[in-house]
Amino acid sequence: MNGAELMVSALENEGVQQIFGIPGEENLDVVEALRRSRIKLVLTRHEQAAAFMAATHGRLTGKPGVCLATLGPGALNLTTGAAFALLGAMPMVMITGQKGILSRKQAGFQVVDVVSTMRPLTKMADQIVSPATIPTMVREAFRVAQQERPGPVHLELPEDVARQAGPDMAPIPPHRIDQPIAARAAIDRAAQLIFNAERPLIMLGAAASRPRLAAPLSEFVTRLEIPFFNTQMGKGAVTGGSNLYMGTAALSERDYVHRAIDRADLIIAIGHDTVEKPPFFMGPNGPTVLHVGYLPATVEEVFFPQAELIGDVGPSLTLLADELEHRLPRAKALLPLREDILAHIADRAEESRYPPTPQRIVHDVRQAMPEDGIVCLDNGMYKIWFARNYRTHVANTLLLDNALATMGAGLPSAVMAALLNPDRRVLAVCGDGGFMMNSQELETAVRLKLNLVALVLVDHAYGMIRWKQAVDGFPDFGMTFGDPDFAAYARAYGAKGSRVESAEGLAPALEAAFMGGGVHLIMTPIDYSENERVLVDELRAQDATIGAGAA
Numbered sequence: 001m002n003g004a005e006l007m008v009s010a011l012e013n014e015g016v017q018q019i020f021g022i023p024g025e026e027n028l029d030v031v032e033a034l035r036r037s038r039i040k041l042v043l044t045r046h047e048q049a050a051a052f053m054a055a056t057h058g059r060l061t062g063k064p065g066v067c068l069a070t071l072g073p074g075a076l077n078l079t080t081g082a083a084f085a086l087l088g089a090m091p092m093v094m095i096t097g098q099k100g101i102l103s104r105k106q107a108g109f110q111v112v113d114v115v116s117t118m119r120p121l122t123k124m125a126d127q128i129v130s131p132a133t134i135p136t137m138v139r140e141a142f143r144v145a146q147q148e149r150p151g152p153v154h155l156e157l158p159e160d161v162a163r164q165a166g167p168d169m170a171p172i173p174p175h176r177i178d179q180p181i182a183a184r185a186a187i188d189r190a191a192q193l194i195f196n197a198e199r200p201l202i203m204l205g206a207a208a209s210r211p212r213l214a215a216p217l218s219e220f221v222t223r224l225e226i227p228f229f230n231t232q233m234g235k236g237a238v239t240g241g242s243n244l245y246m247g248t249a250a251l252s253e254r255d256y257v258h259r260a261i262d263r264a265d266l267i268i269a270i271g272h273d274t275v276e277k278p279p280f281f282m283g284p285n286g287p288t289v290l291h292v293g294y295l296p297a298t299v300e301e302v303f304f305p306q307a308e309l310i311g312d313v314g315p316s317l318t319l320l321a322d323e324l325e326h327r328l329p330r331a332k333a334l335l336p337l338r339e340d341i342l343a344h345i346a347d348r349a350e351e352s353r354y355p356p357t358p359q360r361i362v363h364d365v366r367q368a369m370p371e372d373g374i375v376c377l378d379n380g381m382y383k384i385w386f387a388r389n390y391r392t393h394v395a396n397t398l399l400l401d402n403a404l405a406t407m408g409a410g411l412p413s414a415v416m417a418a419l420l421n422p423d424r425r426v427l428a429v430c431g432d433g434g435f436m437m438n439s440q441e442l443e444t445a446v447r448l449k450l451n452l453v454a455l456v457l458v459d460h461a462y463g464m465i466r467w468k469q470a471v472d473g474f475p476d477f478g479m480t481f482g483d484p485d486f487a488a489y490a491r492a493y494g495a496k497g498s499r500v501e502s503a504e505g506l507a508p509a510l511e512a513a514f515m516g517g518g519v520h521l522i523m524t525p526i527d528y529s530e531n532e533r534v535l536v537d538e539l540r541a542q543d544a545t546i547g548a549g550a551a
């Protein structure tokens with residue numbers, strides 16, 4: 001077997017079903033080995049999109065997605081995807097080519113030090129120098145990518161190593177590794193803390209969305225009946241406990257959900273990852289925070305838990321619930337705040353203004369999506385609205401990136417979600433700025449014959465930055481642009497395209513697009529005047545009222 005064959009056999013051994021990317025001439029032996037394997041090569045139209053797809057595979061399944069690129073320019077195009085997976089804790093394996101390392105027939109042509117570039121963006125980055133090391137290096141790459149905290153790894157396979165004959169070696173079979181459960185003493189301490197709390201509140205963070213955690217986490221919340229809120233990336237992790245849901249902390253302070261957060265005397269922070277924009281700021285006057293996680297909390301200026309429960313989160317929570325179930329008379333102390341918080345969030349959700357408001361768009365999208373439908377957001381102003389206002393009932397049904405918060409990931413992550421879930425509705429929601437950063441993947445979606453709808457929100461601007469500019473008191477300058485006719489643009493790719501022409505038009509357009517199947521782009525204008533009215537003026541006013549009330 002040559003190096004490329006050893007590589008592909010090791011990938012098959014890991015259960016890899018598809019590899020996303022764009023090969024270069026340095027990868028041709030790998031491509032040939034793929035041709036003769038069970039693994040499908042999914043070409044993308046930009047390596048960045050391939051990395052977003054592979055990372056999203058990891059996010060949704062817990063198993064690393066794999067992407068492939070050539071040396072130099074191709075490899076460098078993976079770097080934003082690497083950072084996306086690193087900050088978002090998504091397991092991913094990146095494989096890139098390189099010129100031969102035993103001779104330099106093309107001198108320095110296209111050669112950059114990719115391994116060094118990848119090192120700060122990955123959990124592990126290494127060059128393969130001999131075919132005989134491939135089985136172990138691939139196994140190690142998958143182990144490292146998957147192990148908590150999950151993330152990306154990088155292997156560079158130079159073209160001469162790929163072509164070189166190596167020994168016929170069997171790959172190393174992966175085995176199950178169970179994580180240790182939290183120590184008894186730690187469980188007892190945590191139980192005591194919760195038992196003593198007057199006004200406990202659960203917070204679900206990014207790591208609460210790990211696919212394997214959905215069931216035990218939902219059970220924990222419903223058994224203890226402590227109300228919960230989530231961070232942006234912790235959305236959707238609890239099934240069946242929606243009568244305890246208090247809201248999403250899409251902003252760091254002053255939002256309605258902070259009425260509950262500010263009154264809590266204990267926050268049980270499950271799986272909070274400080275890569276997220278802070279869901280609240282810890283300060284000298286409390287509340288006490290109990291961090292529950294796979295790994296100890298990172299200590300930050302705004303997050304410094306006073307107690308921790310570390311270990312495999314699911315089983316540890318089950319043991320904690322065994323100690324506390326039916327023993328918490330004050331569990332629901334903060335629940336009376338719920339109705340008021342959620343009523344504010346639902347405000348103006350059905351207003352028939354045109355162009356539609358963000359609240360109306362979120363509302364109509366929720367109506368069109370079944371409980372298990374998956375919404376994949378790009379990054380822009382609407383992300384805050386979806387995080388605050390979109391209710392989720394099933395884990396990982398609102399995929400957003402509040403870690404790298406990069407533009408351009410919305411459509412590629414929807415492509416991955418649709419590939420993995422052909423029977424579920426999948427919707428990408430993108431701004432007119434972010435959509436254009438990877439819009440070429442419409443072709444990939446059409447070629448793969450996916451069922452996928454993309455909703456593009458048109459304000460002819462980098463709206464979020466324009467909003468920040470206004471909030472900070474700067475004059476309106478430099479944030480607007482022209483757009484193509486997005487519906488016609490989609491049709492040029494062989495997709496369908498339509499435009500929302502009235503306030504009542506979005507809901508039927510979504511329904512028709514999903515019913516029609518295939519790839520469909522819907523463009524709608526959006527009225528962003530609500531950003532200032534709600535997220536600045538209204539929240540400032542309510543903050544003043546609460547401040548006065550508390551004093």
Ligand SMILES: Cc1ncc(C[n+]2csc(CCOP(=O)(O)OP(=O)(O)O)c2C)c(N)n1
Pocket residue numbers: 379380381382405406407408430431432433434435457459461462463464465
């Ligand atoms: C790759 C990248 N570049 C720049 C930014 C900074 N940024 C965040 S949101 C945003 C504007 C997004 O515009 P658009 O996609 O049109 O969404 P809108 O806010 O207008 O709804 C920008 C430039 C970013 N997050 N990622």
Ligand SMILES: [Mg+2]
Pocket residue numbers: 380431432433457458459460461462463
């Ligand atoms: Mg925009």
